[in-house]
Amino acid sequence: MPATRGPRRGLSAAAVAAVLLAGSTGCGDKGAEGPAAASVPASAQVPASASASESAAADSASASASASVPASPSASSTSPAAPTTRAATPPPAPTRLTVAVDTRGGRLALVRGGAAQEFTVTLRNGNTAEYRHLLVAFQMESLVGEPGDQPGSGPGFLLERFDQASGAWRPAEFRVANDVKPLSLFAGGGPLAREAVRVERYRLRATSGGPTGSSPVVVSFIDTDADRQAAAHAVLGHSTTR
Template identity: 50%
Template sequence: MERTRGRGRDRAVRTTGLAVSSVVAAALTALLTACGPEDNADADAGVRPAEKASTAARPTPTPTPPRTTESPTPAPSPTRSTPTPTPPPQAPPSPARTTRPAVPTTISMFASTQGGRITLERGGPAQEFTVSVHNGNTRAYPHLRVALQMEVMTGEAASPDTNGLILERRDPATGAWQRADLRVANDAYPHHLYPNGTPLAREASRVDRYRLRALGEGPLGSTPLLIRLVDTSAPENAPDSEAVPRRTSLMVTVT
C-alpha cells in the first residue's frame, strides 16, 4: 500500500516538474520573439560603428622598405712596393784592341811524289809528281813560271837532249796531258830568257801536276830534277834571289 502511494507521489512530482519546464520554455520563446531581428541588428549596429570609427582612426602604416644590409667595404690593403732591381756592376770597359799588323809572309813552293823520289824503268810507265805554290801577303806576281831542269846523265845510249826522258803536264782546264819543257844542261838558264809565266795574286795558290817516263833506250843512273820558280817579270839585272824566289828538287833514278 505504501509502495503504491510512493510511486504515485513520484509521478506527481515529475508531472509538476515537466509542467514548470514547459512554462519557462514558453516564456523564453515569447521574449526572444518580441525582440526580433531588428533589435539584434541595432545591437550589432551599435557596436560596429564604433569599431569602424576606431578602424578609420587608425592610420595606415607606411610600409617600411626592407633594410639593405651593406657589406662593409674592405679596407684597401697596402700596396707592396716592388723593389727596383739593381743592375749588376758593369765591368770596366776592356781596353780597345789594337789591330796588329799582319805578319808578312812570302811565297812558298814544294814538290811531292809517291815515295818521295821518282823511280823509273826504261820503257816503263810514267810516275806522277806535283808542284804546289802558295803566295804570301807581301806582293802579287804578274808572271811566274815553274821551270824544270836536269843535268846530263852519262851512260849507255845517252840522249843529251832529254836524257831519254819525257816530261808531261796535265792541263787543268781540259784534263789532257801535254808535252812540257825539260831542260837538260849543267848550267843555269837566265830568268829573263824564259817565256812569260802566269799571274799569282796575294795569298793565292796553285798546284801543277806532272809526270815523267823513261824511253826504252834512255841512259841509266840517278840525277836530281831541279824545280825553279822563276819570276819572268823581274828586271834583267835582278839578283837570283829575286828572280828565282823559290827552288826545290826531286831525285830521279832510271834503271
C-alpha cells in the same frame, strides 16, 4: 662698456698694448683687473691664427728657396765615362811564296821505256807579292848525250803537265844540261794572286832509248816579269833503271 668683437685678425704688439690700456681705463668696476692684464706680455696676447699664418708663410718661403736651388747632380752623372781601351790590331806578318814538290815514295824511280811517274808542285803565295807570270822550270844534269831544252825533251825523258782547262796532258820543258840557264831567257808562267794557292800536276817518263843512272831534278820558281827567283829551288830525287 665692453668692446664689440669682430673677426680675429693678427695684431701688432703696439696695437695689443693700446687695447689693454683702453680696457683698463674705460670701466671703473674692472679696474682691479687692469694691472693684471697689463702685466701679461704682449706676445702672449697675439691670436693663434697670426702665429699659424706667419709659420705657414715661413714654410712657404723656405720651400720656394729650396725649389729655386738646383739639385746637385749625382756623382754618376758628373763623372765622365771611362774610355774604352781597345788593343791595336797589329798588321799581319809579311809572308812570301812557299813551294812543295811531292811524289809517291818521295822520289822519281823510273824504268827506261816504262810508265810515267806523276808528281805535284804546290805554290802557296804569301801576302807580300802578286805574280802575273810565275813559271815552274825543271832541269837535270846530263847523264849521257847532248843537252836539250825543247818541250818534252830530255834527252831520253818526256815531261808532261796536266792542263786542267782541257783535261789533257801537254808537253812541258825539261832541261837536261850541266850549265845554268840565265833567268832573263825564261818566259811564260801563270798568274798567282796574294794568298792564293796553285797545284800543278806533272809526270815524267824515261824513254826506251834513254840513259840510266841517278841525278836529281831541280825545280825552279821564276817570276818571268822581273827575271828573278820567287822562291828557293826544290830538289826531287830521281833514278832510272833498265
